[in-house]
Amino acid sequence: AQSVAQPEDQVNVAEGNPLTVKCTYSVSGNPYLFWYVQYPNRGLQFLLKYITGDNLVKGSYGFEAEFNKSQTSFHLKKPSALVSDSALYFCAVRDSPNQGGKLIFGQGTELSVKP
Amino acid sequence: DTEVTQTPKHLVMGMTNKKSLKCEQHMGHRAMYWYKQKAKKPPELMFVYSYEKLSINESVPSRFSPECPNSSLLNLHLHALQPEDSALYLCASSQGSGSGNEQFFGPGTRLTVL
Numbered sequence: 342a343q344s345v346a347q348p349e350d351q352v353n354v355a356e357g358n359p360l361t362v363k364c365t366y367s368v369s370g371n372p373y374l375f376w377y378v379q380y381p382n383r384g385l386q387f388l389l390k391y392i393t394g395d396n397l398v399k400g401s402y403g404f405e406a407e408f409n410k411s412q413t414s415f416h417l418k419k420p421s422a423l424v425s426d427s428a429l430y431f432c433a434v435r436d437s438p439n440q441g442g443k444l445i446f447g448q449g450t451e452l453s454v455k456p
Numbered sequence: 457d458t459e460v461t462q463t464p465k466h467l468v469m470g471m472t473n474k475k476s477l478k479c480e481q482h483m484g485h486r487a488m489y490w491y492k493q494k495a496k497k498p499p500e501l502m503f504v505y506s507y508e509k510l511s512i513n514e515s516v517p518s519r520f521s522p523e524c525p526n527s528s529l530l531n532l533h534l535h536a537l538q539p540e541d542s543a544l545y546l547c548a549s550s551q552g553s554g555s556g557n558e559q560f561f562g563p564g565t566r567l568t569v570l
Binding site: 446 | 558
């Protein structure tokens with residue numbers, strides 16, 4: 342069965358430093374990978390996705406993610422963190438074209454960026 | 457219009473009440489979803505509608521009843537809920553239900569069951 346793991350419940354970063362939020366996945370077919378962000382008392386916002394092609398995916402708000410097939414990872418990165426990036430981040434996966442719309446979410450990583 | 461709207465933002469109801477949550481999108485998306493989310497946890501899928509037909513029901517109790525009157529609207533009818541049903545209810549939509557389609561989420565309805 343497909344699954345997603347976010348090994349860190351919380352990540353703390355100083356403003357201006359690079360940030361990484363980790364995600365590993367397990368699927369039986371080709372992975373379709375997504376990152377979402379959730380600000381307090383808000384819905385989830387789509388950041389970026391990997392379907393196929395270039396392993397480095399660029400998304401919204403300066404975020405990017407690197408797909409690594411051999412390590413089954415899809416880590417989210419940003420070169421310079423902002424205090425406003427503080428939020429809850431979810432990695433998600435779908436397995437194969439016939440998944441019928443179901444996203445499998447990781448448990449979430451709370452990112453805290455301090456001035 | 458590139459957003460999903462949900463009403464109401466907050467809802468407090470007793471265990472014997474009947475209420476409805478409403479979701480609307482005007483992006484021409486043909487798949488719509490209901491999720492339940494507890495604090496600081498990932499969303500849990502409840503229902504998926506594809507082309508206005510229910511395609512997935514994640515074994516949700518019958519006190520939750522979804523309805524898709526047209527391609528832009530999605531309702532969730534609530535009846536005889538339990539206190540443990542208190543949560544943030546999120547609606548989402550996507551262009552189709554295929555795996556490559558990202559979902560766009562509404563802001564949610566914060567439900568409290570007394």
